[in-house]
Amino acid sequence: ATGVDRFVGAGMIGFSLIVFIYYTLWVIVMPFIDKDLAIQQFFLPRAYAVLIPIVAGVVLLLILSKKASYMDIHLS
Amino acid sequence: MTKLLEWLTVSAVLSLIWAALVTDSLSFQVSDQIKDVLMPITILQSLTYISPYTTINNDNVTAANDRIRVTAYLPIDCLRCKYAVDILVRTCYSLASVGYGVMTFNDCIEAHNSLKMEVSEAIDDLKKKGLTM
Numbered sequence: 001a002t003g004v005d006r007f008v009g010a011g012m013i014g015f016s017l018i019v020f021i022y023y024t025l026w027v028i029v030m031p032f033i034d035k036d037l038a039i040q041q042f043f044l045p046r047a048y049a050v051l052i053p054i055v056a057g058v059v060l061l062l063i064l065s066k067k068a069s070y071m072d073i074h075l076s
Numbered sequence: 077m078t079k080l081l082e083w084l085t086v087s088a089v090l091s092l093i094w095a096a097l098v099t100d101s102l103s104f105q106v107s108d109q110i111k112d113v114l115m116p117i118t119i120l121q122s123l124t125y126i127s128p129y130t131t132i133n134n135d136n137v138t139a140a141n142d143r144i145r146v147t148a149y150l151p152i153d154c155l156r157c158k159y160a161v162d163i164l165v166r167t168c169y170s171l172a173s174v175g176y177g178v179m180t181f182n183d184c185i186e187a188h189n190s191l192k193m194e195v196s197e198a199i200d201d202l203k204k205k206g207l208t209m
Contacts, residue, residue, distance in 0.1 A: 001181045012175025016168040023164055053160040053167075 023049065 001009065026043050033039065077085075096102055 001179050001183055002185070005181065005183075006179050009175040009177075009179030012178065013172050016171040016175070020165070020168040023161075023168075027161065050160040053164040057163050 026046065026049050030040070030043055030046065
């Protein structure tokens with residue numbers, strides 16, 4: 001694991017850590033913070049905490065099913 | 077007890093605790109913020125004015141408001157919230173484990189270099205014997 005590989009691996013780990021920590025703060029910590037503090041502007045309304053993963057999951061499934069249907073056409 | 081039964085029992089116990097807290101079935105008051113964390117809210121509910129989260133002062137949340145809130149929880153919406161959290165956590169974990177594997181992959185550089193040298197030696201050897209590649 002040298003050079004670009006290490007960088008890409010570290011980037012993946014860092015990105016997933018950031019996403020996880022942000023999401024944890026969003027879902028678990030935000031309800032307990034007063035509405036008028038400035039930190040609230042960094043977080044979207046909490047409905048999006050449910051919408052965004054579900055939309056991303058649906059898009060992923062669409063892409064995967066499109067690729068799978070491609071392979072069937074190729075084989076026949 | 078089999079593993080399946082173990083998992084089912086634990087998940088049933090946790091689900092019962094969650095459902096009891098969410099539907100205000102216990103004798104103590106569960107605050108709004110804790111319910112928000114348990115994520116039983118519907119997407120529509122958080123956008124409408126009926127939700128007590130949008131009231132200006134929470135001291136005046138009446139029993140009527142509480143009843144409106146409880147009847148607006150549908151099981152499918154609770155599942156939707158839990159699935160979103162589940163999807164995101166599992167995606168993060170998969171991405172991190174792939175990244176970790178990429179970082180700690182054993183490249184064996186010396187073996188790679190010696191293999192390259194052996195391949196070039198073989199090509200030269202074969203060229204001398206008449207085989208062109």
